[in-house]
Amino acid sequence: MRGKRKRQEEPLCKKHREGLAWFCEKDLELLCAQCRVSSDHGDHPLMPVEEAAATHRRKLKSYIESLSEQIKDTEIRSEMQMSKCFELRQKIENEKDELHSEVKQLKHFLEKGQIARLISLLNEETNVQEN
Ligand SMILES: [Zn+2]
Ligand SMILES: [Zn+2]
Helix, strand or coil: CCCCCCCCCCCECCCCCCEEEEEECCCCEEEEHHHHHCHHHCCCCEEEHHHHHHHHHHHHHHHHHHHHHHHHHHHHHHHHHHHHHHHHHHHHHHHHHHHHHHHHHHHHHHHCCCHHHHHHHHHHHHHHHHC
16 A cells, blocks of 8 residues: 555645645635635634545434434335325224214114104103103
8 A cells, every 4th residue: 555645636725726724614614824824714713635535424324314214204204204194094084984884874764764763762762860
């Protein structure tokens, strides 16, 4: 292995034509030594670019990791919701069927002129509860 090779195209400051060795944390901007002393970034937190790159790479990595976790989570949840939705629809259909047959029974009951019987049945139930 050879020693460190200097990067062929080191980015230079467009204003001062100097190597961008500093990173302004506030403006998220790369600065050269001359920019650094300019009043524009006077009270801004500055970091050596290597350090900033490492920090941001780390941050970015953990950000991407948590983001992909979130995406996975959301995918799982939406899948679950979709199947839940299906289940719910199924349940509603079943309930509708049940209700429909109940209504049919009730109608049948009424048609047969058995309202009185129904009322007495209801009253019986009430009496039992009251005792
Ligand atoms: Zn500069
Ligand atoms: Zn700045």
